Amino acid sequence: MVLRWGVAGAGRISHDFVIAVQSAYPKDHKFVAVAARSEDGATTFAKDHGIPKAYGGYEKLAMDPDVDIVYVGNLNTQHFSTCKMMLEQGKHVLCEKPFTMNEKQTRKLIELAKSRKLFIMEAVWSRCFPVYHEAKRIMDSGEIGDVLFAAVHFGHALQHVERLTSVQMGGGAILDLGVYMLQFQQYVFRNLKPLHVAVNGHLNRAGTDESCGAVITYPDGKMAVVSTSARVALPNEGVIVGTKGTLKIPDFWCPTRLITPNGVKEYPLPRSEKPYLHHNSAGLCYQAEEARKSILSGQIECPHMTHAETIELARLMDLLRKEMGVTFPEDSQEF
Numbered sequence: 001m002v003l004r005w006g007v008a009g010a011g012r013i014s015h016d017f018v019i020a021v022q023s024a025y026p027k028d029h030k031f032v033a034v035a036a037r038s039e040d041g042a043t044t045f046a047k048d049h050g051i052p053k054a055y056g057g058y059e060k061l062a063m064d065p066d067v068d069i070v071y072v073g074n075l076n077t078q079h080f081s082t083c084k085m086m087l088e089q090g091k092h093v094l095c096e097k098p099f100t101m102n103e104k105q106t107r108k109l110i111e112l113a114k115s116r117k118l119f120i121m122e123a124v125w126s127r128c129f130p131v132y133h134e135a136k137r138i139m140d141s142g143e144i145g146d147v148l149f150a151a152v153h154f155g156h157a158l159q160h161v162e163r164l165t166s167v168q169m170g171g172g173a174i175l176d177l178g179v180y181m182l183q184f185q186q187y188v189f190r191n192l193k194p195l196h197v198a199v200n201g202h203l204n205r206a207g208t209d210e211s212c213g214a215v216i217t218y219p220d221g222k223m224a225v226v227s228t229s230a231r232v233a234l235p236n237e238g239v240i241v242g243t244k245g246t247l248k249i250p251d252f253w254c255p256t257r258l259i260t261p262n263g264v265k266e267y268p269l270p271r272s273e274k275p276y277l278h279h280n281s282a283g284l285c286y287q288a289e290e291a292r293k294s295i296l297s298g299q300i301e302c303p304h305m306t307h308a309e310t311i312e313l314a315r316l317m318d319l320l321r322k323e324m325g326v327t328f329p330e331d332s333q334e335f
């Protein structure tokens with residue numbers, strides 16, 4: 001089955017996503033339409049990427065009968081309303097991270113998708129990389145013993161990026177980068193519930209978080225130490241420590257290398273003719289194929305990033321923000 005994609009938001013990540021999917025899977029995935037707030041924005045994007053239809057306004061995309069699934073690539077603050085609109089018109093959805101602004105919105109969208117029997121997934125692309133599948137296999141095999149410790153320090157100097165520093169645009173290190181560090185430790189400790197989360201960090205002048213660190217403890221001596229900064233580059237390596245050995249994942253959010261006690265495993269990315277805007281964006285293709293496989297088999301969630309994990313991720317981000325004193329207008333919004 002060819003999966004027919006629509007794209008909501010003609011910005012930077014949508015650009016990379018379309019190139020990645022078109023390059024990796026020219027037959028099984030087709031982009032049939034793009035929508036932007038302005039018709040000009042959509043038309044330019046459509047021309048650049050050879051997409052047949054361009055809409056000024058997301059509503060027209062939602063109504064297009066030729067679209068099976070919509071990739072939502074607009075601002076964090078727009079994810080909830082855009083996803084809701086697409087689900088209400090019967091579209092499956094792959095929504096950029098962070099899924100929404102908070103746990104309340106997240107639960108609402110997932111309930112809606114379930115009630116309509118539609119696929120929805122938070123685009124935590126990291127989870128779909130071959131490195132994550134192999135690291136999981138190794139952890140499950142017992143090769144590194146009992147996994148007791150996970151660590152990741154994820155930072156980029158991003159003060160120049162307006163959507164990241166502004167409250168109105170749903171900014172902050174936690175929602176933009178922290179989502180990755182939290183999903184990493186969640187991936188390592190799977191379905192365990194934290195016993196305690198200790199949090200600290202700094203705010204910027206606008207009142208959003210520019211750095212944040214957390215120590216998360218789990219039962220049976222397991223713990224994660226995670227930190228993020230939107231002001232300085234950090235090592236960006238994920239570390240998983242077991243009683244018999246350690247796994248290291250350089251560029252843990254979009255990895256191509258896995259360092260194991262038995263050597264280094266390499267997983268090169270698919271090639272593309274066109275340049276990307278972000279590091280390792282070719283790997284954005286994997287989540288698209290996971291979405292296709294899930295939809296084909298009648299699943300409404302991706303096994304690598306389940307609804308329960310998306311809700312837990314939102315809960316943890318809310319908790320970190322609360323500890324830091326960061327609130328958004330969406331937090332007091334009633335439905």
Ligand SMILES: NC(=O)C1=CN([C@@H]2O[C@H](COP(=O)(O)OP(=O)(O)OC[C@H]3O[C@@H](n4cnc5c(N)ncnc54)[C@H](OP(=O)(O)O)[C@@H]3O)[C@@H](O)[C@H]2O)C=CC1
Binds near residue numbers: 096097
């Ligand atoms: N997976 C990954 O590696 C990455 C994911 N992301 C995520 O993707 C999303 C978009 O990020 P990115 O592409 O960098 O963002 P952009 O700044 O490129 O903006 C994306 C879209 O958001 C809308 N938008 C931008 N500015 C405004 C504004 N001031 N007011 C209203 N709408 C606006 C526009 O939609 P339109 O075209 O409809 O006008 C724009 O095309 C975020 O949620 C981010 O977290 C971002 C980077 C990497």
Ligand SMILES: O=C1OC[C@@H](O)[C@@H](O)[C@@H]1O
Binds near residue numbers: 278
């Ligand atoms: O998702 C992302 O990946 C890493 C950073 O570039 C960040 O700003 C972006 O949103």
